[in-house]
Amino acid sequence: MPPRRSSTTAKDAAAAARASVAAATPMTAAAVKQLIKARVSAALANHETLRNSTNVHGEGSHNSDTGIRGTVRTPRECTYTDFLNCKPFTFKGTEGVVVLSQWFEKIESVFHISNCAVENQVKFATCTFLGNALTWWNSHMKTVTQDVAYAMDWKALKKMMTVKYCPRGEIKKLEIKLWNLKVKGTDVASYTLRFQELALMCGRMFHKESEEVEKYVGGLPDMIRGNVMSYQPKMMEKAIEFANDQMDQKVLTITERQAEQKRKLEFNAGNNQGHQQQNKRQNTRRAYTV
Numbered sequence: 705m706p707p708r709r710s711s712t713t714a715k716d717a718a719a720a721a722r723a724s725v726a727a728a729t730p731m732t733a734a735a736v737k738q739l740i741k742a743r744v745s746a747a748l749a750n751h752e753t754l755r756n757s758t759n760v761h762g763e764g765s766h767n768s769d770t771g772i773r774g775t776v777r778t779p780r781e782c783t784y785t786d787f788l789n790c791k792p793f794t795f796k797g798t799e800g801v802v803v804l805s806q807w808f809e810k811i812e813s814v815f816h817i818s819n820c821a822v823e824n825q826v827k828f829a830t831c832t833f834l835g836n837a838l839t840w841w842n843s844h845m846k847t848v849t850q851d852v853a854y855a856m857d858w859k860a861l862k863k864m865m866t867v868k869y870c871p872r873g874e875i876k877k878l879e880i881k882l883w884n885l886k887v888k889g890t891d892v893a894s895y896t897l898r899f900q901e902l903a904l905m906c907g908r909m910f911h912k913e914s915e916e917v918e919k920y921v922g923g924l925p926d927m928i929r930g931n932v933m934s935y936q937p938k939m940m941e942k943a944i945e946f947a948n949d950q951m952d953q954k955v956l957t958i959t960e961r962q963a964e965q966k967r968k969l970e971f972n973a974g975n976n977q978g979h980q981q982q983n984k985r986q987n988t989r990r991a992y993t994v
Contacts, residue, residue: 781819781821782820782824784824784828787820789818792832793806794834796836797835797840804866826857829858829861840868882903882909885898887924892924913940920947928950
């Protein structure tokens with residue numbers, strides 16, 4: 705044991721000697737600069753680690769530099785008031801298939817905007833029912849109980865309402881209207897809107913988007929149909945955009961032609977009036993001569 709103690713003491717003495725020598729040796733400017741750079745880098749790395757820890761852990765983390773706990777906000781649950789503030793459409797059950805489709809789209813948009821929870825979607829949506837639709841829904845709740853009715857998901861409610869308010873006979877009538885739909889005059893915008901409304905409810909008519917595009921182009925007037933067909937659009941968006949551009953050009957050309965014809969008529973009318981006045985003066989001179 706005594707030799708071991710002396711060995712440890714010798715090592716400590718050697719380390720102390722080396723430290724004293726190092727302390728006595730003056731540091732160069734390059735060494736000082738390198739030491740400062742290393743300490744700054746270590747401090748920045750430590751700060752970044754603490755900041756990331758605060759962002760990840762939220763309220764459970766603590767920033768030692770500022771002493772402030774980090775917070776992560778979670779979205780607030782949608783209330784019925786929040787849902788109504790997004791102004792959803794009401795549905796009476798007597799407006800027809802197109803209005804039902806528009807109601808579906810608006811309600812789904814409100815779900816997204818208000819961040820409505822899945823378990824509240826049917827409850828909030830059915831609160832917009834009025835008239836016949838409200839009577840139908842109340843009867844359904846009596847049949848299956850209120851809890852079961854509100855437990856269904858949104859897709860199930862949409863399917864049930866489609867069966868109720870979109871009978872096969874009504875869909876058949878809409879398909880006939882869509883098949884015979886044509887542009888009236890040059891009003892491509894109204895034609896496009898009506899086509900999209902009918903196509904939304906007559907989805908079984910078109911198995912591919914190309915078939916829907918073909919039917920849309922077929923309803924355009926002769927003055928632009930050929931150009932749109934030559935363009936060969938593959939999507940409805942492109943077909944609609946190109947058809948409107950073509951019609952705008954045609955209308956502009958027609959307007960310019962009408963203006964040119966009007967100028968010519970006014971010019972010819974002015975010349976005729978001048979000739980009439982000249983003939984009148986000549987006739988007057990002849991009369992005086994006689």
